[in-house]
Amino acid sequence: MSALRIGTRGSALAVAQSTLILDRLAAATGRDVELVTVTSEGDTSKASLATLGGTGVFASALRAALLADECDLLVHSLKDLPTAVHPGLTLGAIPARADARDALCARDGLTLDQLPEGARVGTGSPRRVAQLRARRQDLEVIDIRGNVDSRLARVGDDLDAVLLSAAGLTRLGRLDAATELLGLGFWPSAPGQGALAIEVREGDQPADLEKGLRALDHRESRLLVTAEREVLAGLEAGCAAPIGATAVVDAGLLLLSATVYRPDGTERLTASHGVTLEPGSLQSQLAEVDDVAGRVVDELLENGAAALAPVGGGTA
Numbered sequence: 001m002s003a004l005r006i007g008t009r010g011s012a013l014a015v016a017q018s019t020l021i022l023d024r025l026a027a028a029t030g031r032d033v034e035l036v037t038v039t040s041e042g043d044t045s046k047a048s049l050a051t052l053g054g055t056g057v058f059a060s061a062l063r064a065a066l067l068a069d070e071c072d073l074l075v076h077s078l079k080d081l082p083t084a085v086h087p088g089l090t091l092g093a094i095p096a097r098a099d100a101r102d103a104l105c106a107r108d109g110l111t112l113d114q115l116p117e118g119a120r121v122g123t124g125s126p127r128r129v130a131q132l133r134a135r136r137q138d139l140e141v142i143d144i145r146g147n148v149d150s151r152l153a154r155v156g157d158d159l160d161a162v163l164l165s166a167a168g169l170t171r172l173g174r175l176d177a178a179t180e181l182l183g184l185g186f187w188p189s190a191p192g193q194g195a196l197a198i199e200v201r202e203g204d205q206p207a208d209l210e211k212g213l214r215a216l217d218h219r220e221s222r223l224l225v226t227a228e229r230e231v232l233a234g235l236e237a238g239c240a241a242p243i244g245a246t247a248v249v250d251a252g253l254l255l256l257s258a259t260v261y262r263p264d265g266t267e268r269l270t271a272s273h274g275v276t277l278e279p280g281s282l283q284s285q286l287a288e289v290d291d292v293a294g295r296v297v298d299e300l301l302e303n304g305a306a307a308l309a310p311v312g313g314g315t316a
Ligand SMILES: NCc1[nH]cc(CCC(=O)O)c1CC(=O)O
Pocket: 077, 078, 079, 080, 163, 164, 165, 166, 167, 168, 169, 192, 193, 194, 195, 196
């Protein structure tokens, strides 16, 4: 039988994430699984991501390959995936989420509070920029791009620190570079951060793939990341908006908290709501999640979120 084909970007992080799923899918199905590398303009162009139309540029090329039957599934970083569903495609599985926190990777083991005045901290994320400014107005925030290894290589060189996701560092075997894991209570991370999403064609799927997807899917993770991403969707904001969101489940209670930052960090708004998850079908629990996310979004908008940050259709 032919192999199941995973379409992936060629970056080290994408290959690490796809290989993780490859191993688990092979174990669950007994089938051969292979990687198919898909190159997009986002990988080859030196232009800023904003110029190319945001991180969605990566997803578009991968989705075209999936729809053209050049591969059978895609492994995305959920936080980079636009919230709009793509016609003909569906998220077939959301595996158990990894650490959702941001990690500070600083020279000499320094924490955020220990960085000297005026220290140079690199990040390309508007959320992280706003959070840094909110906490330490003295820092010099440097806009950087590029893969995780090239970012880490600049620490102790032209930068004092960079901010990266703990999950990404872990998957690349580089969590040792982290000098502080930033708690989600004071430093909420991006909606869906730390989670992978497996996208497949609707209907038309190779034998055994469905069984593999069922083995990989993790319902609690799906509920949490859906709650967080519904905040983005409800605010009509993209993955580059200065918004942090954190959902947790504890003893059957799902708590969703979201924070919208003014890009310069001088102001922020937070709203939190909870819902007791009733045992039942995924559909009924997703309806509960939808309801709690709606309450968070309504409160943020009532309190002026649209005036604070580029939400409501704008991109940052
Ligand atoms: N913004 C790029 C990106 N997209 C997904 C990850 C890592 C995986 C994840 O956080 O889920 C990263 C790197 C980072 O933010 O440090």
